Amino acid sequence: MELKVNGSWRETPELATLGSLLTHLGVTHQAVGVLQNGQVVAREAFDREPLHNRDELEIVRFVGGG
Amino acid sequence: MTDQERAGMVPGDMGPWSVGGQAFRSRLIVGTGKYATWDGMRDAIQASGTELVTVAVRRVNIDQPDEPSLLEYVPKGVTLLPNTAGAYTAEEAVLTARLARAAGLGSLVKLEVIGDAELLWPDPVATYEATRQLVDEGFTVMVYTTPDPVLARRLAEAGAAAVMPLGSPIGSGQGVLDVSAVALIKERVDVPVVVDAGIGSPADAALAIEAGADAVLINTAIAQAQHPVQMARAMRLAVDAAILGRAAGRMARRDRAVASSPNTGVVTVASPS
Numbered sequence A: 001m002e003l004k005v006n007g008s009w010r011e012t013p014e015l016a017t018l019g020s021l022l023t024h025l026g027v028t029h030q031a032v033g034v035l036q037n038g039q040v041v042a043r044e045a046f047d048r049e050p051l052h053n054r055d056e057l058e059i060v061r062f063v064g065g066g
Numbered sequence B: 001m002t003d004q005e006r007a008g009m010v011p012g013d014m015g016p017w018s019v020g021g022q023a024f025r026s027r028l029i030v031g032t033g034k035y036a037t038w039d040g041m042r043d044a045i046q047a048s049g050t051e052l053v054t055v056a057v058r059r060v061n062i063d064q065p066d067e068p069s070l071l072e073y074v075p076k077g078v079t080l081l082p083n084t085a086g087a088y089t090a091e092e093a094v095l096t097a098r099l100a101r102a103a104g105l106g107s108l109v110k111l112e113v114i115g116d117a118e119l120l121w122p123d124p125v126a127t128y129e130a131t132r133q134l135v136d137e138g139f140t141v142m143v144y145t146t147p148d149p150v151l152a153r154r155l156a157e158a159g160a161a162a163v164m165p166l167g168s169p170i171g172s173g174q175g176v177l178d179v180s181a182v183a184l185i186k187e188r189v190d191v192p193v194v195v196d197a198g199i200g201s202p203a204d205a206a207l208a209i210e211a212g213a214d215a216v217l218i219n220t221a222i223a224q225a226q227h228p229v230q231m232a233r234a235m236r237l238a239v240d241a242a243i244l245g246r247a248a249g250r251m252a253r254r255d256r257a258v259a260s261s262p263n264t265g266v267v268t269v270a271s272p273s
Helices: A018-025 B038-048 B090-105 B124-136 B149-157 B179-188 B202-210 B228-248
Strands: A002-005 A008-011 A033-036 A039-041 A056-064 B017-019 B022-024 B028-031 B052-059 B079-082 B108-111 B114-116 B140-145 B162-165 B194-196 B215-218
Touching: A002 A018, A018 A033, A018 A056, A033 B090, A039 B090, A056 B090, B028 B038, B028 B228, B038 B228, B052 B090, B079 B090, B079 B108, B090 B108, B090 B124, B108 B124, B124 B140, B124 B149, B140 B149, B149 B162, B149 B179, B162 B179, B162 B194, B179 B202, B202 B215, B202 B228, B215 B228
Parallel strands: A002 A056, B028 B052, B028 B215, B052 B079, B108 B140, B140 B162, B194 B215
Antiparallel strands: A002 A008, A033 A039, A033 A056, A056 B052, B017 B022
């Protein structure tokens, strides 16, 4: 399927949920926040939130800042 | 008089301050940006004695998803305060705050909406709008703002949990350019006042506290010092000294000199005979 992740389009295998995408990308161990098509997804919902072809996702984490 | 009082501690006046119901003993909030190493950052946080550190929200590097997380280097027991740095509109700031909460950091947020990229000066209108929105959504909002007494009052009335006037531009190290504004703001709001941005030295931090600030937020002055751990400790001592000095009650300023030594019994020089 085709997904836009953090500004870039990429081809991925068919993935059912947001959680499976995070696992596929290797980012599940981090404290992350996810925006799916402009909507914030709660952490608890990662494993049940369905992914659709051409979804646009922002995956963020915490970095140093003032 | 208790032993503590005799030793110069003033317990009642050095008690905790609180934001949104959470109490903090340390009057120092520390940023986590711009450190040369993670270990150096952790050691500086520890040396500062802080209980509250700011973090920023940024995209995960998809090409390097397993790079070490900042969170592993923040000592246990220190509360994380996500900021909305990078936001230039109220909408961007609100979205960033929602993402931080969704990522599991709770409802505490440092709101920062910039209106001028060169000055990194807050946009007062967008800051006010975003404050109202975030308060409405149940956030505990600590608001980075201009040193404007009227805006500070309006932000507090809108539900800000703390107002954080800038001392001088972010990262400039120019100190607190308008110390009197800190006092004016403190007189006009019932929420904590935190001087944020521009503090360059321990003297700057002490000035802000002496002027009435409840706390100071420092990042660059510690992170970019030649010896960040020592500077973190110096800032801690400066803030503690200012809090203690404030509680002790400053002497009145006078226009003219008043002798500290007795005017009587002064030795006179005999004229040579």
